[in-house]
Amino acid sequence: MTSTDPKAKITIAGAGPVGSTLAIILARANYEVNLFESRADLRKQKAYLGKSINLVLSDRAWSALKELDLEQEVKSLAIPLYKRLIHTVNGELKSQNYGNNKQALWSISRNQLNECLLSHAEQEQRVNIHFEQRLHHLDFNTSCASFINQQERPYQQREIEADLLFAADGAYSKVRRLAQETPRFSYSQNYMEQSYIELTIPADAQGKHQLDKHALHIWPRDKFMLIALPNLDGSFTCTLFLQHQGNPSFQSLNSAEVINSFLQENFADVFPLLDNPVENILNKPENPLFLVSVNPWVFNNKIALIGDAAHAMVPFYGQGLNCSFEDCRELSALIEQHQHDWQKILPAYQAQRKVNADAISKLAISHFEEICQQASKEEFLLRKKIEDKFHSLYPDLWQPLYTMVSFSADIPYQQARKIGEQQKRMMDEIMCIPNISECWQQEFVYNKLKQLVEKIT
Amino acid sequence: MTSTDPKAKITIAGAGPVGSTLAIILARANYEVNLFESRADLRKQKAYLGKSINLVLSDRAWSALKELDLEQEVKSLAIPLYKRLIHTVNGELKSQNYGNNKQALWSISRNQLNECLLSHAEQEQRVNIHFEQRLHHLDFNTSCASFINQQERPYQQREIEADLLFAADGAYSKVRRLAQETPRFSYSQNYMEQSYIELTIPADAQGKHQLDKHALHIWPRDKFMLIALPNLDGSFTCTLFLQHQGNPSFQSLNSAEVINSFLQENFADVFPLLDNPVENILNKPENPLFLVSVNPWVFNNKIALIGDAAHAMVPFYGQGLNCSFEDCRELSALIEQHQHDWQKILPAYQAQRKVNADAISKLAISHFEEICQQASKEEFLLRKKIEDKFHSLYPDLWQPLYTMVSFSADIPYQQARKIGEQQKRMMDEIMCIPNISECWQQEFVYNKLKQLVEKIT
Structure with missing residues (x-):
């Protein structure tokens, strides 16, 4: 043929x-x-009857669509997200840029x-x-x-x-x-302990987004989390990831009262914005993750x-x-x-x-674990700060794993994962430096990390 | 109920x-x-039409059958194997006892x-x-x-x-x-690269076994191997484990000539004892391992x-x-x-x-890997020798993994595996001792291993 x-x-x-x-x-x-x-x-x-979880596209998708001359048309249907906005349990917002101001995930239906x-x-x-x-x-x-x-x-x-x-x-x-x-x-085929359902934040009376539309919003709560992705019509599609059984879980959230206090306790800032969340959590069938x-x-x-x-x-x-x-x-x-x-x-x-x-x-x-824990674990956040600083000092020596995966279509996933594991081991060593949480901005930390990187390359 | x-x-x-x-x-x-x-x-x-690979029973089986008062009757149908007999490629025999003279695997149809x-x-x-x-x-x-x-x-x-x-x-x-x-x-469900077929060594003219009947015979050849288990009627059931594709493989062994030289080259000592091996390898369907x-x-x-x-x-x-x-x-x-x-x-x-x-x-x-390599890898054999010596010096501190799995029905598999992994890490350290292949019998080696064991218990 x-x-x-x-x-x-x-x-x-x-x-x-x-x-x-x-x-x-x-x-x-x-x-x-x-x-x-x-x-x-x-x-x-x-x-639409099929799978509806909102999608994000990043560089690997664009690289394929560009070759078909479809990149611009599809981008016109999508909204760029330049950062993560972490909503802590007491309503604080923490912003994390995805990369430089050209690097974005694109939210699309x-x-x-x-x-x-x-x-x-x-x-x-x-x-x-x-x-x-x-x-x-x-x-x-x-x-x-x-x-x-x-x-x-x-x-x-x-x-x-x-x-x-x-x-x-x-x-x-x-x-x-x-x-x-x-x-x-x-x-x-392997099922996760968590399932999900979708909820909605409708547009406001003027048809505008009620949260920053250029961010992926995350409410990480250890074993469960809520995320929100913007749509072109001013709404957000939210996804609640929660255990199938245990406490709390889709099984344990079995009355309006219980759901009400669950939302009030964990998602107080977004609760008033959600469209009918109590009824939806009570009645929508959960979708498995596998x-x-x-x-x-x-x-x-x-x-x-x-x-x-x-x-x-x-x-x-x-x-x-x-x-x-x-x-x-x-x-x-x-x-x-x-x-x-x-x-x-x-x-x-x-x-x-x-x-x-x-x-x-x-x-x-x-x-999943990383996202869920990132609002709570100080050590995790410190790692990110050190990595980011090192990356800005030596951009050729260190690209964060997230950047390699999402914004570097020329690095195969397998290679990104391997480099990511090496980086993890090096950062483990850095985190063993005595008093690292106080001295992390000092030069010797970055010199040491540089030595470690140069040893394996 | x-x-x-x-x-x-x-x-x-x-x-x-x-x-x-x-x-x-x-x-x-x-x-x-x-x-x-x-x-x-x-x-x-x-x-018999079903699955026919010969079985070995060890202590976990006996422990169950004893409770049903069936141990003795089933043992009368079985032959105890006190050791492995490794057949090297040039016809040498290496004997490895399974344990003490009461510890045996039992071959049964x-x-x-x-x-x-x-x-x-x-x-x-x-x-x-x-x-x-x-x-x-x-x-x-x-x-x-x-x-x-x-x-x-x-x-x-x-x-x-x-x-x-x-x-x-x-x-x-x-x-x-x-x-x-x-x-x-x-x-x-996961398939191994290897498949298997069964071959037979018939009894001799007097109805006797042609090889030592109280041993499990193994011809380990790296990516493939032959094993033989005795039957009560004087015959042995042999199993040839070989890759499905590649070289050599069941696919590559596609003519009497090729099979002949494959057997001659790899299994010269047992080749003359096997019943019609060339025809059987050529015509029998291979069974998958999964x-x-x-x-x-x-x-x-x-x-x-x-x-x-x-x-x-x-x-x-x-x-x-x-x-x-x-x-x-x-x-x-x-x-x-x-x-x-x-x-x-x-x-x-x-x-x-x-x-x-x-x-x-x-x-x-x-x-599988361990069996296949054990005739060839000097380092592997040295590890075994050191382990065995240490076990005989301090039987309470160290039971080899094989013993825990096969002859210690009171140690759950999960625990045996965990201990086995700790032992492996300790032996990795011992094998790093300079010139270990020469000094392995010296006292300090076993003192060091004892210290390592005592540190984790």
Whole structure:
């Protein structure tokens, strides 16, 4: 199969942000793409039914979208966040810049992003989109798939032949579930103790944001936390992360009275701004948080997992979709590099992407603890201050882990994680300096850290 | 439900060694037990069709079987192995005792063990055994299960109501697969790079063993190995562990010629003793090696996983079935301790057993490397020698990890693993002593190790 073969056909299962982006990439590389989605066209629906946790995009996403000439359009749908604003339990605000004044996370509605990417996929001549078609069966040897039209009665299967199939069907991937029947398929799904629900801070009477809209707001409370991300319409989408059971937990918050005092005690400043929080916490079903790891990602060089289907992770680093966009960008580069030879492209894709997805997946888990504790733990804050100062003194010697992950698309996640671990060990040594909390601004501290860095490089 | 309730009914899925043992325990505790097995009664079959890797039993198994008054009978079916015999590539033999002359692993055929336990289960008045009944559906709220008789046409479902259900249905557990549909079920299955096939060394013309029958024979070859376990009939069952792909691997050994030179090169001493090895390696399907970890083990205090269904592990520590027998023994103790209150028994069972199964599962993985390398790595052998000498000097201060796992049923796996890790760190320090390979017998080495041990206890 080569690019000049007019019959090279690719099926994509799932027309979310990843499936749509991949469709654009493959169509522009001259493949005939059939893009299947089990849900209805979300552009024709009023209320969005799928996963709704707000998204943040950072440099890895922009790097992929730029190559498709979509960076500016998508940025126009997003709001840049230049800092974290930590809300302490007694209402104090602590501001932490993400980086320099050009480095931002971008808050965007999953729905709007998806609509935009779908419309661009639709404009590609070689892309055919099929909505409300549920994947029913998949032959892992031939990549022949059958889909069922959700509207027709009686149900009828439609067989789709293809040279390749990409599974971009998300965290609950049907393709991945079917793959469990293939030999030697290693698989894990792990649930966190925490679940989440979404709450809203509506716009004020003038349609304006009620909190600083250029910040990611966090109310860290050790085992649980609330975060808020701005929307274009003046509202904020808030996410409450809380244990499934224990105290407090979604199970223990079982009456209006209990919820009221929980909110008053922990989130007094934002409580009056939230839209109906007591009723929502009482009645909304909690959503689980889980991560998925699989091996292989590629089957018979015919079928490949991509995005959440390959590496569903917890949302705390804000990198899930960024990692998925990077999957797409690197796949695109491999198509060119290996001149459309899929016997080479797919093994290289797996070798390159899996290690990096594993790395960011692990970072995302440990970042939860970090965020939750950062308002409370003095030692943690002191570490950050020393790191930041050292970075400003020697920007070439030390980039904080968060910067490498979010704002350095040229550093693979795996490498960022490795450097981050080395940095942690060096900072452990620095924190052992007697009276470090008093002497941390003195020159000898930074000379010592410089020596440690230079020793390993 | 109490023991005096004549209606307290328990379903067990799977009549392998674990299901049969559990049936005996529960019947003797006055429960009505329905024991279901999807296969036919293996006592009526000529050739055994299921999993056949030979088993070794050690102290944890005996400790459980003794309580059921079955230790002596089962021991009569087994052969004690007092040592490892390492066969090096040039035909040298290195002997390593497992412990003192009473400490042995016991080699037993899975089939014979199962037959013996099944017959004892059958003798219990309160046990009903149902063969060729395949589990079809399970209600996780009520523990009502439906089974299909494999012999009847057309297939008919039979509903079995019960107060509790135990899943003893092995490494490929159907109950566990159905549990994947329950909420918040964490699950992982991981395949090793190696697979295995079984080969045979037949008895000689006089019906005698052709190798020392009181030893576990190992031909360690770094990434692959052969082992041999004696059978009562004079034969040995051998297992060849080899990579699935790569070189050498089951994929690369694809012609009689290649296999011939592979065997000649790596297993010259045993090659002439093996029954038709070239043809067997060429034609027998390889069996995968995988480990399974799940959470929870218990659902609604109505359904519980036990044995391989809960913790399928790789066979290298010879502890898979020993761990399963320990599951049974500890469950039995909890029934007594909590006076048949299953709302207490099952949470305690899970809390107690899962940490230990996780520990031995991890130990089993790392033991593979240890076995494979032990003939070749001088440093590894020196460590063992120092450990052994220290153990004989101070038996109360230091039990080798292998001894704790295999011959100390009173030390939980989790604790053994933790102590083993401390020992490893101490031995790392000892191995840093300059010229340790020359001075290892000198007194100061053992004084230093003694100081290290005393520091942490």
